[in-house]
Amino acid sequence: MTHKKPEASNIVIFGGNGDLAWRKLIPAFFNLYINDFMPSKFAIYGIHHQALDEDEYRKHLLEGINTFSRSGKATKEEWKKFSQHVFFFQGDFTQEDTYTRLGKTLEANDKKWKERASRLFYYSVAPRFIEPISIALSSHGLASVEGKDRIVVEKPFGNDLASAKELNKLLTKHFKESQIYRIDHYLGKETVQNMMAFRFANYVFEPLWNNRFIDHIQISVAEQVSVSGRGGYYDQSGALRDMIQNHLMQIMCVVAMECPGKYEAEAIRDARVKVVQEIRSFKKKDVFKNVVRGQYTAGKINGVSQKGYRQEEKVAKDSTTETFVAARLYIDNERWQGVPFFLRTGKCLPKQSSVIVIQFRESPHKLFQKETVPNRLIISIQPEQEISLLFESKIPGVEMKLKPVEMDFTYKESYTEAVPEAYEALLLDVLEGDATLFMRADQVEAAWAKVMPILDAWKSTSDDLLSYKAGTWGPEKANELIQQQGFDWTFLPQPLQPAKPARKPRKAKAAVAG
Known part of the structure; x- marks a missing residue:
């Protein structure tokens, strides 16, 4: 606008x-x-x-x-x-x-x-x-x-569902809901905002945006930093509350939402809320099959020694707070039924990187002797702001040989305009009274309702809390979580590697109109 x-x-x-x-x-x-x-x-x-x-x-x-x-x-x-x-x-x-x-x-x-x-x-x-x-x-x-x-x-907008409801009750007692702007800076990032333009202004992609064509989706936010001086806050929060419940779920909403009836704040927020409400709720027995948590121990990041989480200032020596989470979620609606959404975040990882990966299904055409690589769309939020499409192409020559190649769009090369920081976009929206990129009370509470079964299951035991060395990509079980279905995690910045095709392709569902 x-x-x-x-x-x-x-x-x-x-x-x-x-x-x-x-x-x-x-x-x-x-x-x-x-x-x-x-x-x-x-x-x-x-x-x-x-x-x-x-x-x-x-x-x-x-x-x-x-x-x-x-x-x-x-x-x-x-x-x-x-x-x-x-x-x-x-x-x-x-x-x-x-x-x-x-x-x-x-x-x-x-x-x-x-x-x-x-x-x-x-x-x-x-x-x-x-x-x-x-x-x-x-x-x-x-x-x-x-x-x-x-x-x-x-944020934080509460530390569980009960406290979030109490906070919303307090705020709406003194102010109208239309006056309250709950800020999540990830929604202000340029690449996240561009997702709506990418999906709803380009008809070539939106008809493919469903379970007939998409195999799975990854949303990853890797942090190279440790908890550092935030140990007092972080030890009461953890990665699930600090990142999954808000940042990653908000990105998930933008990726998965239906097209709003019009470009206005309430219509867009309604569409985002509906996604959260349709995320499949966990039963206790399902938590440990679908969610992996870890805590970093001493290691090295880029050759620099990093102490373990329990040695950080203001962190309990026997802390069971997670600094890493990988989760497999499903959205139970016509468009996304059966498509796994893999969310992952952690501290003290090898690189600082935030990416969305749309992994398409294998081509049904078996025309070529070589096994083709499924198409993959990668939206990099940070540190680079770019969109890359991986597809098969013929290698020049007299023989029909194929090779996966990339088609890239980068902000740096495509625009002379400076990219504003997330807080610039959000603060300007507040000054103008535009609540499009801010969370409503019902969205906050719906997100908490989805993570509460995980938090409750974790209270019953800490046996599933795994360790990983600082400077690595988290517990090996997180890799197993996604590899069970033949996938691999993808992170940028790094050269794109062909993704493994699913070992057991899911039966295609009826396509949803774009």
Whole structure:
């Protein structure tokens, strides 16, 4: 969609001196500003409980921009203009005085700008602060205009189904659902957004997007990093909660959803929710057949020694928290019945890589003596942004010899336009009031409902928790999970290797109209 200039906006970041604001939020707002997407009238307030000189605060934010911004170091002129819109606001999230003073500040801007500006309240805080902030914003009437005032909530959205429902109940008690933007930055990534254009604007692919033509789908997010200083949080979360329940399931929704009736937020969100609701629920006995969990031990990544998970700071010495998960899921609807979706994620893996692999079925034509390789479509989300199609081609010469080759589309080679960071796209959508790329309460709860049987099964035993050395691709059982059906995991960046054909091809289902 075409972006228009957002209306005048007050932007309030609770946790404005935190790591997220420093690395992601302020650099994103800065890039929106220098590319002329920010409102003509706006102010950004970073709220922090400790006193801090405003010049020092701005200097700190500039360091973040110069270190993490995709556009590189800010010029003096750019920073001078942008920094005039950025302010430090000292305040305790739990004290009434904070909100009284904040309200006066926002009202003063409205008076100066001669209009009631929209208000964006970003919760870049620990989960325990969500309740006091929400209650205070509500009681002080700071987010009372439904069409203008928005609340942005970072994950985690609860740590199980019960707490997710409680969080949604809290938020909707104080704000309308249309005001609440639950942010999952993976939905803001350019390649993930491009999936809708790829599927629904190109008729050549959509008729093949079903169980008659597709053998299986892989969604993999590999992280080379360890838990590092996040051990305290991660040990209470784990890979299933931290990655599968939100990031990978959201990607799965975009891959598997039906075409919405129209391009608008609620129609698109309805289509994504339906996918989650139709994921086959696990019974306890099925969990250990379809889900593999692992925990990294000491090893080496690119020749650098990495300590084991249980030796990380703030991690229990007998922790059973998983740092790796591989799962086989099924969607029980007409389009996807019988097609396995393999989801995999882990920390301390050899490479940083996020890919979607669409593995097509074997060709029914046995015209050539050589066994042909099934077609495969790979959408690389990071580090490279590209789409590759693997297909058979004749090798030049007088003989009919075939070889699998690749057809590539890359953002780098195809576009001169810069690719925005995920937070840029998402924050601009919030400023414009577009909730398309954000999760609704029902989607959050549906996702939790699907992973709860796994969490409950894991509570009963830790015998299935496997170890893997840092710098490897996880437990061998994860390979067995996908190899049982004749498949192999695929990761980029690496040369494409022909995928193994399925040992026992499934019987084709009736095709679903694209």
